[in-house]
Every structure is written in structure tokens, then in C-alpha cells.
Amino acid sequence: MSTINTATGKCRTDDLGITLMHEHLLIGWPGWESDTAAPAWDRREARRLCVDRMLELKALGVTALVDPCPIDLGRDVEFAAEVSQAAGVQVICATGLYKEESGAAPYYKFRGAFADTVAEMTETFVKEVTEGIGPTGIKAGVIKVATGPHQVTDYEKAVITAAARAHRATGAPITTHTDDGTMGREQLATLTGEGVDPSRVVIGHSCGSADLRYHVDLLDAGAFLGFDRFGLELLQPDRLRLASLIGLLGIGAERQIVLSHDTVWCWRGRPLPLPVETMAPKWDPRHVFQHIVPALRDAGVTQAKIDAMLIDNPRRYFAGAGR
Ligand SMILES: [Zn+2]
16 A cells, blocks of 8 residues: 655555645745845735635645645744644655756855765655655655756756656656746656656646647656646637647546646745736636636537546546556
């Protein structure tokens, strides 16, 4: 029986029901600590907001949520554990590092002049999965990597290589961030080149591309595709995400797609200039259930295919049972 590290302990893979594979309770955009005139972080209010949202999702049948916040994006796993505990929804936290342009790259580039940073990153990721994150005792359940648009930098490749090695040492699956629907193929090639089974990888934000060739290449290579930014119309209209998804489901890709929104519930630093509801009105973690699933049904997608994406695939991804 396989188990998953969650913020509140271990859960059995078979106990996962509907699982959102990419949502964020909290993000701190790198540099947020520098904004010392920002109002103090109101942890209590943030927790209340997150618990309310979790309860709304629980009412829709959600049993678990992956919060793939990497180490360098304001991660707070104790906050995730508190919210999970209060709402009764599992939260799976991540180890790993974000893309070069907005992550911890300066630190590792400095060290890279003297040390083997791939080895150091690998050690960190393994420790966070097997022993826990800092003094919290909370263990990461997934490993996050990321690339910026249209290129994989040397730093990002180092992170991906370290993630692959940490995966091989621990069995924790890998989830990725991509920009503009690019570099998923390159991410996967580096991972599989290090011996990672592609069925343990979600290429995140694959719905940022509407190029079916890109999607089919990733399917053929054996990865899961994250259609995980529904509602984020600022980056890509839902119509394109949905058109791609319906097409892929039409060719039987339902066993390799997972659904989510990449919503961010709380932000460190100053509040956003406009409320999120104004900037991105559909960017709500209930959106898949309220609008996308009905649209899929209208297009003739069966409940079995919808269940595959929301329940079976997260289980298989964590269990590593292969296909
Ligand atoms: Zn994300």
C-alpha cells in the first residue's frame, strides 16, 4: 500500500478522492521581504480565508489539494498544515525551486563558483521529503521544478537534474511550472534522461499551449499534462484550454491529464492593487466544478473520463503504479 506525505502526516494513495493538483494557499513573490512598509502579515485572517475556501471545495467533494509552492516562493508548510487540519482536506506540500528569473538563483549561482550545487540541491530535496522541512517535521510530498518562457537556463537545468535525483532517491513525484506553454518537452527530456519514469511527472500549465502537437508529444512521451490554469484568462483564454482539452479527450488522453486552476489564495507583501475577483473573475478554485466539468459534459465527455482526470490520475501519479 503506497502512502503520500501530506502536511498533516501520511495518507494512503487509495484514500485520495477528487484532488486538485495545483493550487496555492499562499505565495510570496520573491522580494516580498524587501517591502518593509507593507502591512504586517495577518496570519489569522489568512487562515480564516483559506479554511473557508477549503470548506467550499470540500462541499464539492474535494478531498485533497496539491500546493506546489517551491522553497523560494514564500512557502509556509505549517500554515498549510493548520488550514488542512481545520478544514479536513489533505494538503500535499512541495520541495523544489522556482524558475531562475524569480527564485533563489542568486544564492546557488554564488555557491556554484565553489561547490557542486546539483548535489547540494539534491540533498535538500531528499531531506525535505524524508526527514521534513526545517524544524516542522512536515515532509514534502512532491518535488517542484520550473522554467521560464522559451528557454531552459543552466540554473533551471541544474534544479531539474537535482529533482530527478531526489525523485530516484525518494520516489516522490515531480510537478513542473512552464511559461507560455513552452519547454515541457525539454523538462521531460532532462528528467527521463536522469532515469525518471515519465508517469511520475506532471508537466504543469500545459494548457498554456493550444498546440496539439506539443500536447501529443508530451502524451507520447508518457507524462501527465497539467490542464491546471483554468480561469486564468489573463494568460490564456479558457476557450483555448477547453478546446484543446476536449480534443485530447476525444483521442483518449484522459488517463494522462489532471485538472486545476493554479489559484493563489493569499499573497505576502502588500495587498494586490485590485482584488483578484476584479482582475481575474473566473480564477476561483471551484471553477472547474462549476463551469469546466459542465462544459465537458456538454461536449459529450463521459463521467468516467472526468473521474479519471480528477480522481484516478492523481492516485496513479502518487502511487507510481505506472500505466
Ligand atoms: Zn503554481
